[in-house]
């Protein structure tokens with residue numbers, strides 16, 4: 214298995230959104246964060262020999278990271294067709310070996326049944342733009358339906374919400390770690406070049 218920094222280096226070529234839609238919280242997950250999430254999942258045995266679904270795949274960053282390891286297949290789902298075309302181009306740039314399908318669909322109502330052991334990865338919208346607190350709830354519900362394990366990125370301070378959602382949906386949080394996320398300025402309505410937000414990543418086992 215390559216190191217987390219080697220994985221991040223492979224992902225550095227992933228191009229960002231051409232016309233980011235603020236309402237859909239479209240920003241590229243930083244390669245370092247994607248590499249850390251997928252490397253950790255791989256160390257837990259959650260990538261190799263399993264099917265991987267990336268909900269709200271955007272530029273394809275998390276799907277591509279997984280495809281650089283040993284999954285049986287990967288699907289990246291996004292509601293917006295524009296980033297999916299960028300994700301396809303990024304697949305060529307990164308030069309992944311695993312088979313990836315790019316699917317336009319509402320991730321909260323994804324028409325999928327992999328029939329395999331499945332890991333869901335996601336950096337869902339946080340609801341920051343419309344003050345729609347826990348917009349990530351519907352994504353977690355899909356993870357519970359499609360996967361037996363999921364890894365998701367949430368705003369720092371979401372621990373109580375994520376743990377209680379998991380408990381109510383036959384899930385258990387088994388790992389959590391913090392990571393920093395650089396957001397482009399338009400997502401926080403200020404003039405700085407970028408803005409760092411604290412996030413937490415949760416591994417959940419779904420029964």
Ligand SMILES: C[S@@+](CC[C@H](N)C(=O)[O-])C[C@H]1O[C@@H](n2cnc3c(N)ncnc32)[C@H](O)[C@@H]1O
Nearest residue numbers: 237241242269270271272274291292319320336
């Ligand atoms: C924070 S971005 C994640 C970006 C992606 N991980 C990447 O690194 O490019 C959230 C993504 O969720 C997508 N999205 C928002 N609502 C969605 C929905 N209901 N169904 C599917 N995708 C959705 C957005 O279009 C956006 O690409």
